[in-house]
Every structure is written in C-alpha cells, then in structure tokens.
Amino acid sequence: MSSGSVEQFQQSLSRLDAASTVVSPDELEATIADLADPPAIGAELPFDDLSLAETPVTLGPSPAQLRDAVTGVTGSRMGIASLGTVAVESREEGDEFVALYPERHVVVIKASDLRSDLADAFGWIRGEFEADRQSFILATGPSSTGDMGALVQGVHGPEQVHIVIVRDNE
Amino acid sequence: MSESEQLDADRIRTLLESEGDEIKENTRLFNAERYDAVEAVGEAEHEDNRSRAREIKEDAIERLPELVDRTREAVEANGGTVYVADDAADANRYISEVADDADADSVVKSKSMTTEEIDLNEALEADGLDVWETDLGEFVVQIAEEAPSHIVGPSLHKSREEITELFEREFDPDESLDSAEKLTAFAREYLGGRIDDAEVGVTGANFVMADSGSIALVTNEGNARKCASIPDTHVAVAGIEKIIPSVAELEPFAELISRSATGQEIPQYLSLLTPPVDTPAIDFDSEDEPGFGNSDADREFHLVLLDNGRREMREDDDLRETLYCIRCGACANSCANFQSVGGHAFGGETYTGGIATGWEAGIEGNDVAEEFNDLCTGCSRCVNACPVKIDIPWINTVVRDRINRGKDPGFDDMLVDGLMPDEEESGTPLRKRFFGNFETAAKIGSATAPLSNAVASTGLARKAMESVLGVDARRDLPEFERTTLRDWAEGRESPVEAPERRVALYPDVYTNYVQTERGKAAVRVLEALGCEVVVPDVGGSGRAPLSQGMIATAERKAEDVAESVLPYVEDGYDVVVVEPSDLAMFRREYEKLLPAEEHERIDQGSYEILEYVFGLLENGASADALPGGDGDGVAYHSHCQQRTLGLESYTETVLERLGYDVLTSDVECCGMAGSFGYKSEYYDLSMDVGATLADQFEAVADERTVVASGTSCMEQLDSLLSPGTRHPVELLDPAGR
Numbered sequence: 001m002s003s004g005s006v007e008q009f010q011q012s013l014s015r016l017d018a019a020s021t022v023v024s025p026d027e028l029e030a031t032i033a034d035l036a037d038p039p040a041i042g043a044e045l046p047f048d049d050l051s052l053a054e055t056p057v058t059l060g061p062s063p064a065q066l067r068d069a070v071t072g073v074t075g076s077r078m079g080i081a082s083l084g085t086v087a088v089e090s091r092e093e094g095d096e097f098v099a100l101y102p103e104r105h106v107v108v109i110k111a112s113d114l115r116s117d118l119a120d121a122f123g124w125i126r127g128e129f130e131a132d133r134q135s136f137i138l139a140t141g142p143s144s145t146g147d148m149g150a151l152v153q154g155v156h157g158p159e160q161v162h163i164v165i166v167r168d169n170e
Numbered sequence: 171m172s173e174s175e176q177l178d179a180d181r182i183r184t185l186l187e188s189e190g191d192e193i194k195e196n197t198r199l200f201n202a203e204r205y206d207a208v209e210a211v212g213e214a215e216h217e218d219n220r221s222r223a224r225e226i227k228e229d230a231i232e233r234l235p236e237l238v239d240r241t242r243e244a245v246e247a248n249g250g251t252v253y254v255a256d257d258a259a260d261a262n263r264y265i266s267e268v269a270d271d272a273d274a275d276s277v278v279k280s281k282s283m284t285t286e287e288i289d290l291n292e293a294l295e296a297d298g299l300d301v302w303e304t305d306l307g308e309f310v311v312q313i314a315e316e317a318p319s320h321i322v323g324p325s326l327h328k329s330r331e332e333i334t335e336l337f338e339r340e341f342d343p344d345e346s347l348d349s350a351e352k353l354t355a356f357a358r359e360y361l362g363g364r365i366d367d368a369e370v371g372v373t374g375a376n377f378v379m380a381d382s383g384s385i386a387l388v389t390n391e392g393n394a395r396k397c398a399s400i401p402d403t404h405v406a407v408a409g410i411e412k413i414i415p416s417v418a419e420l421e422p423f424a425e426l427i428s429r430s431a432t433g434q435e436i437p438q439y440l441s442l443l444t445p446p447v448d449t450p451a452i453d454f455d456s457e458d459e460p461g462f463g464n465s466d467a468d469r470e471f472h473l474v475l476l477d478n479g480r481r482e483m484r485e486d487d488d489l490r491e492t493l494y495c496i497r498c499g500a501c502a503n504s505c506a507n508f509q510s511v512g513g514h515a516f517g518g519e520t521y522t523g524g525i526a527t528g529w530e531a532g533i534e535g536n537d538v539a540e541e542f543n544d545l546c547t548g549c550s551r552c553v554n555a556c557p558v559k560i561d562i563p564w565i566n567t568v569v570r571d572r573i574n575r576g577k578d579p580g581f582d583d584m585l586v587d588g589l590m591p592d593e594e595e596s597g598t599p600l601r602k603r604f605f606g607n608f609e610t611a612a613k614i615g616s617a618t619a620p621l622s623n624a625v626a627s628t629g630l631a632r633k634a635m636e637s638v639l640g641v642d643a644r645r646d647l648p649e650f651e652r653t654t655l656r657d658w659a660e661g662r663e664s665p666v667e668a669p670e671r672r673v674a675l676y677p678d679v680y681t682n683y684v685q686t687e688r689g690k691a692a693v694r695v696l697e698a699l700g701c702e703v704v705v706p707d708v709g710g711s712g713r714a715p716l717s718q719g720m721i722a723t724a725e726r727k728a729e730d731v732a733e734s735v736l737p738y739v740e741d742g743y744d745v746v747v748v749e750p751s752d753l754a755m756f757r758r759e760y761e762k763l764l765p766a767e768e769h770e771r772i773d774q775g776s777y778e779i780l781e782y783v784f785g786l787l788e789n790g791a792s793a794d795a796l797p798g799g800d801g802d803g804v805a806y807h808s809h810c811q812q813r814t815l816g817l818e819s820y821t822e823t824v825l826e827r828l829g830y831d832v833l834t835s836d837v838e839c840c841g842m843a844g845s846f847g848y849k850s851e852y853y854d855l856s857m858d859v860g861a862t863l864a865d866q867f868e869a870v871a872d873e874r875t876v877v878a879s880g881t882s883c884m885e886q887l888d889s890l891l892s893p894g895t896r897h898p899v900e901l902l903d904p905a906g907r
Contacts, residue, residue: 060460060461060462061460061462062456062457062458062459062460062461062462062463063452063453063454063456063457063458063459063462063463064457064458065460066452066462067366083435083436085436090399090443090447090448090449091448091449092448092449092450094449094450094462095449096395096399096447096449097399097400097449097452097462100392100395100396118421118424118425118436119421122417122418122420122421122424125417125442126417126418129382129384129416129417134382134384134417134442134444135384135442135443135444135445135447135448135449136441136442137395137439137440137441137442137443138436138439138440138441138442139438139439140436140437140438140439140440141438142438143390143391143392143438143439144390144391144438145306145307145354145390145391146196146323146326147305147306147307147309147310147323147325147326147391148306148310148330148333148350148353148354148357149328149329149330149331149333149350149353150330150349150350151350152350152351152354154354154358155306155354155357155358155390155391155392155393156304156358156361156362156365156391156392156393156395156396157391157392157395157438157439158392
C-alpha cells in the first residue's frame with residue numbers, strides 16, 4: 001500500500017541533484033532505451049510485469065562489461081518520498097554491482113511502492129526481514145565525498161542517478 | 171607516548187598553525203549543518219529519537235552477553251562465522267588467519283575506527299599483505315602516514331592543496347591533480363582497481379543486529395558496499411557494544427546518525443547487509459564470461475566482535491555510557507577547543523573529540539587519556555549534541571579524578587596537604603589543587619584586600635605563579651573585594667514591606683568575593699520586583715574542584731551547599747543563582763554528587779537570575795520598576811553551560827522587553843571556561859577560541875554594551891575587547907541609572 005506521493009518523491013530527488021521521469025508501464029522500454037547511455041548493463045527487474053529483456057541493456061554482464069558500462073539499470077521495490085531514497089536489494093541478479101560500477105545508475109520503481117518517510121520505510125523493512133529478505137541498501141542520490149577539499153559527486157558509486165517512476169495501471 | 175608528543179603550549183601552537191584553519195572550517199560547518207538538520211526535523215521529534223536511542227543502548231549493553239550469543243547463532247545459521255576477540259592481538263591474529271585461508275595478497279578496507287584501534291593495517295602488512303584504505307579520507311591519511319584527526323572526517327585537517335601536493339609527490343600522475351574533482355577521479359580509479367584485485371574486504375559495522383545477524387554500514391562514498399561485496403571474503407570488525415537486538419531497533423539510529431554527524435537527513439548509503447549476501451561472486455579472471463565471470467567461489471563472512479576493554483567498561487558505572495557512543499563526531503564538532511586544534515591534540519591513539527577520553531581510558535588506559543583529557547573544559551556544549559545523551563563532561567571529570575589519584579605523591583604534597591582544605595588524596599597535582607581550592611584563595615584574598623591584589627599584580631608574584639602554578643602571566647587576575655556581597659547584604663534592611671516572593675540569592679565564590687557589583691545589582695533588581703532577598707551563609711558549589719577532577723572535594727561542597735540551602739527551600743524561598751556554571755552544578759552535576767531527593771529539591775527550587783526575572787515579569791511584576799533600554803544596543807554572550815540548560819532566551823527576552831536591541835553571539839564557547847584560560851599551556855588555544863567571539867563583537871562593541879552571563883566569559887571578553895563587559899543584571903539595576 002502506498003502512502004508516499006510521486007510529487008514529493010520527485011521534489012526530494014531534485015534536491016539531491018537526481019533526475020526522475022514518470023512513465024506508464026507501456027513507456028518503460030522506450031524510456032530505458034533513452035536513458036541507457038551505452039554500454040549499458042542491467043539486473044532483471046524484481047517485478048512480474050516489467051522486464052529489461054527487450055531493452056538495449058546487457059543482463060548478467062561479464063566482468064569486462066561490468067567495468068566498461070556507462071549505465072547500470074536496476075529495479076527497486078521501495079522508495080522513500082520524503083528523502084528520495086531507493087532500496088537496492090542484494091540479489092543473485094547482481095543489482096549491487098550494476099548499481100555501483102557504472103557512472104550512471106537508472107532505477108525503476110513503481111509509484112505504488114513509494115513510502116512516505118523513513119518510519120514508514122522501516123515498517124516495510126521489518127516486513128521484508130520477517131520474510132527472510134534481509135539485505136538492502138538504502139541509496140539516496142549519487143555517491144559523494146567531501147574528503148578532497150570540496151564536495152564531489154561520483155566516488156566509488158555512481159555520479160548520476162536517474163529514477164524512473166512507473167505509474168500503476170488504472 | 172614520547173615526551174615530545176606531550177600536549178604543551180608549543181605543540182598546541184604548532185597544531186593551531188598547521189591544522190587550525192581546516193579543522194575550524196570543517197568542524198564548524200558540520201556543527202552548523204547539525205543545528206539546521208535538527209531544526210528541520212523538529213526539536214520534539216529529534217528528542218524522541220534521542221530518548222529511544224538511549225533506551226535501546228542502555229538495554230542492549232545491559233543484555234550484552236545474551237545478544238552476543240544470539241548474534242553468533244544468527245550469523246552461523248546464515249553460513250558466516252563470529253569471533254569474539256579479547257584484545258587487539260587476538261583480533262589481528264584471527265583476521266590474519268582468515269586472510270591466509272583466503273590465499274590473500276591484498277586487503278581492501280572501508281572506514282573503521284575499530285580497525286584503527288587494533289592497528290590492523292600494521293598487523294596485516296607485517297604478514298606481507300597489501301592493505302588499502304578505500305574511504306578517501308582514510309586513503310589520504312594512509313598515504314600521508316598520519317593518524318585520523320576526526321572520527322567522521324579522518325583527513326579534514328588537510329586542505330585540498332595539501333592533498334594535491336601529497337598525491338602528486340606520491341603517485342607522480344601524468345596531469346596535475348589540482349582540483350577536488352581530479353583528486354577524486356584519480357582516487358576512484360586507483361582504488362577501484364585495488365578493490366577488484368583484493369581477496370579480502372574489511373569493513374566496520376555501525377550496528378550489528380542480533381536477531382538476523384545483519385550489519386548496518388553508513389557511508390556516502392559507496393566504498394563499504396564495494397569492500398563488502400566484491401572480494402569473496404568479507405570481514406566485518408566491530409566493538410561488541412555495536413550490537414542492537416534487531417532491525418526494529420535500528421530506526422532511531424538511522425534517523426540520528428547522519429543528522430548528528432554531518433547534518434544530512436540520511437547518508438547516501440545506509441546498507442543493511444545480512445552476509446553472506448546473495449550478490450554473486452565475481453571472477454575477474456574470466457573477463458569475458460557472462461554472469462560476472464560465472465564464479466564458482468562461495469562467499470565467506472566473518473564477524474569479529476572486539477572486546478579490548480569493553481566488557482570491563484560495561485562493569486564500570488562511570489565509563490559504561492561511553493559504550494552507547496555511535497561515533498557520529500557531534501561532540502567533537504560542538505566543542506570549541508576541538509574546533510581549534512582538532513583530534514591531533516584532542517584525541518588519543520584512535521578516538522578523538524569529547525568522547526575520546528572515555529574510549530581511550532577504557533581501551534588503552536588512563537595514561538593515554540591523560541594527554542588530552544584537560545582539553546575538556548566541561549563547557550557541556552556536547553551534552554545536547556550527543557544523539558544518545560551521553561554525559562561526556564562527567565566522563566571526562568571522572569577520568570581526570572582517576573588520573574589525579576594515580577599520581578605519586580611528591581614533595582609538594584607534604585607542603586600543601588595541611589594548607590588545602592580539600593578531600594583529595596596525596597598525589598593530586600599542586601596546580602589542580604590550587605585551582606580547585608580557589609574558594610580558599612578568594613577568602614584570604616578578600617580578607618587582605620587591597621594588599622592581596624597589589625601583591626598579586628607584581629611582576630615577581632606573577633612570575634612565581636607562572637612557574638609554580640602555571641598561571642599564565644598574560645592573564646589579568648581577578649581582583650578581590652574587601653567587602654563581600656554577604657557582608658554588604660547583612661548590613662541592609664529590606665526595602666520590600668509586603669514581599670511577593672522570598673529569594674535566597676546564592677553567593678557564588680565570584681559574586682561574593684570578586685564580582686560583588688553584579689550580586690548587589692541582582693539584589694536590587696529582585697527587590698524592585700517585589701521580592702524579599704537574603705544572601706545566605708553558604709560556600710562554593712564545588713564547580714572549581716570538579717573542574718579539576720577533584721570529585722571528593724566537590725561532593726563535600728555539594729553536601730555543604732545542600733545543608734545550607736535546603737532549609738531556605740523548605741521555608742518557601744526560591745534559590746536564585748547569578749553564575750550560570752554554579753546553577754549548572756545544581757541542576758546537572760549535583761545529580762551525581764547528592765542523594766537523588768536532595769538533588770531534585772535543589773534542582774526544582776533554583777533559578778538563574780534572568781530566568782527568575784523573566785518569571786516575575788510573566789507573573790505580574792511590572793517592568794516599569796526597572797530602567798528601560800530606550801532602544802540601546804546590547805551585544806550579549808550567553809554562557810556555555812547556561813545554553814546547554816536552555817536558559818539563554820530568558821536574558822534575551824527580558825532585555826528586549828526592557829527596550830534593548832539585543833545581538834546574541836552564536837559561538838559555542840568563549841574559550842575561557844574557569845581555570846582553563848589561565849593555564850599557561852592553554853593560553854594560546856583559549857585566545858584562539860575566543861577570537862571567534864571577538865570577531866562577532868568587535869565590529870559592534872563601540873555602539874553596543876557588551877554583556878555576558880558568566881564570570882569567565884566576562885574575563886575573556888575583557889581581554890579580547892576593550893574592557894567593560896558587564897553582567898546583564900547590571901543593566902536592570904535601578905541604582906545603575
């Protein structure tokens with residue numbers, strides 16, 4: 001059940017210097033094709049009704065492809081509207097690597113999976129832990145550091161983050 | 171620690187010059203961002219989170235043995251291993267064995283103070299392994315062969331230019347690394363390769379969750395995620411105190427940790443990992459093989475829980491709270507002294523900042539903590555900053571007391587023991603006993619004034635005080651009044667015939683013997699507002715000995731105060747205090763020094779003078795009885811402990827109500843803090859801290875009256891600006907106009 005709003009989520013993302021696009025399910029493949037600067041890699045989406053199979057994204061890349069990729073596409077089953085956070089799950093599909101190596105991280109999330117705030121998100125996390133799904137990274141905006149004398153984005157993780165919010169079928 | 175590294179005036183001066191600018195800029199930025207972030211989330215919600223976090227930590231430390239067992243069961247059920255290491259050598263031996271089993275040539279690490287604590291890098295390097303720090307701040311410190319200067323930003327003492335010079339010298343890159351972007355790109359590339367090549371990844375763990383065997387990692391760079399997931403073997407090293415029961419208890423900490431550390435709502439990456447994770451292993455040798463090289467390697471996970479003195483700290487009623495620390499660095503950032511000299515002065519072998527004394531005393535011993543313990547002035551600004559409400563000044567006081575007691579009695583003692591009316595054991599340094607017994611000096615000084623003042627101001631006397639007691643000759647000494655406030659009050663008839671309230675004005679040592687004018691003003695103001703005022707015969711609050719770590723003496727003073735003051739409270743008097751540091755004793759420290767019931771009665775029955783005036787005005791007393799401000803400007807510096815108690819606004823409001831235009835300083839502390847600024851080795855530091863306050867007030871000192879609530883603050887301001895600082899209550903004095 002969603003209680004977070006798409007508008008608030010997008011506002012939070014813009015504060016983080018992260019881009020976002022709202023699409024219908026039908027538009028997803030074309031949108032990914034647009035956003036996936038090549039070479040692009042991906043981890044198959046954790047949704048029954050949405051897939052990266054028909055997009056120009058290499059699933060299950062080789063180590064060389066992983067290192068060379070400019071774009072990495074993953075899905076997320078939970079976002080936090082007030083913070084612009086997405087949950088990246090550690091799965092056999094390799095989401096963790098796809099989300100970290102390339103300089104651009106494209107995240108597909110369903111509007112219905114947005115939670116309102118961190119407290120709401122923790123309700124979801126507790127449920128996931130009970131269901132034995134227990135490894136998530138709550139990622140908020142691009143990776144950054146202040147250690148080199150000024151704030152710089154893109155350190156060990158992505159420099160750009162683009163969130164694709166998929167509207168629910170009506 | 172060698173002689174040359176002891177904290178003395180020279181070393182402080184060197185650090186002020188070499189690192190001061192960067193430390194100042196960065197810590198103050200973090201601190202300001204913390205205030206903004208707390209305001210954004212709302213004070214009430216932030217307080218709720220702090221209370222919950224505190225409860226969770228209290229409970230978890232109480233149940234620690236049980237939680238260690240549960241963690242072990244959960245991690246083993248997941249397919250990992252838990253090793254509880256007794257000390258550094260034990261932990262290092264175990265981690266070396268893990269690396270050996272993994273046939274490792276190299277290890278990558280993400281930021282972990284716990285591995286700094288055990289000197290893991292040195293141990294692994296001694297085994298012939300390459301060890302790389304991947305957090306950029308740690309990487310800088312590693313390349314520079316320095317120790318971290320800050321828990322959160324290990325290299326924040328270095329400027330971008332210094333890092334450029336360091337990297338260009340060390341790596342000889344093709345193009346100049348003359349921007350933060352270029353430096354970051356270089357480090358990403360350099361370390362990225364090393365992460366891919368490493369067989370073992372070492373991380374810390376900000377939290378360990380017993381029920382699921384999960385760890386939480388807080389980072390902004392993403393390096394912890396890489397270290398945990400790219401090498402096939404992951405070792406997480408954490409103090410045993412990092413365990414909380416389950417993911418449900420993580421929530422308040424997730425709210426608090428980044429907000430307290432850097433003012434972020436949430437870190438870029440809050441990782442909840444339950445290793446071994448499902449993320450596939452990568453086989454970089456099969457470069458072109460799909461499926462990440464189709465590795466058949468199994469992921470291995472080892473959780474090393476480090477004791478290294480922590481179980482003993484758990485049994486120690488005073489040090490136990492240190493274990494609640496979540497390493498956010500807020501105590502460092504909110505500390506005026508730390509803001510000037512940073513962790514290379516204000517820290518031990520690993521931990522830095524206000525809480526460092528507790529950590530170093532617990533894991534290394536009092537001798538390591540001693541080097542920097544006196545840098546804590548007890549200003550208490552870290553108390554409200556701490557997300558788990560640790561009473562950091564108290565820990566520093568307790569350790570100071572233990573250090574005092576550990577000293578061998580010297581020749582001084584035989585001379586002094588009979589003269590000093592304190593409760594301290596032989597061995598307590600003479601100078602501490604001098605400052606701690608300031609009340610005695612004040613009594614004698616007042617009784618023999620003006621001769622005592624004249625003698626004390628001679629060059630010979632100052633030289634002797636400097637060499638014997640370390641009282642810096644550049645400081646003006648307090649001048650004692652021949653007629654004490656009590657003497658003055660005793661000879662007075664109360665002009666109030668039908669008093670609205672009855673007040674026992676507490677004659678603190680300074681107000682009674684030195685700053686008698688502010689005491690007289692307080693009496694007249696209270697009388698003008700319809701109060702009957704008495705000045706009881708009562709001694710010092712114990713603040714002076716407490717500052718020197720002389721807890722037994724402070725306790726005796728507290729008992730004397732309770733005995734003298736409580737009968738007034740019984741009789742319906744309100745106790746009004748002029749000196750904020752003494753009110754802070756009544757409200758905060760007496761909780762540790764007196765029976766609970768006595769502390770409660772003193773706490774409830776006492777008020778700061780302007781807080782009390784505010785209350786009188788709110789309850790119908792007429793401000794017309796006091797002289798008005800006529801729009802005059804006031805530059806007001808509140809007192810650090812007064813601000814911690816949330817009392818600053820009463821003075822502002824009363825002054826504004828009387829028609830003053832009030833400008834309030836926003837520095838954490840003036841840098842004087844009682845005896846601190848008088849001590850020779852701290853003089854430069856004290857003036858450096860004070861410079862920020864002077865900067866704020868210098869421009870306005872000509873057109874505004876400078877007022878300060880605390881005695882020390884007034885003395886510091888008088889030495890920083892042209893003399894003439896007054897206590898706010900003096901502006902309200904009907905006899906003053």
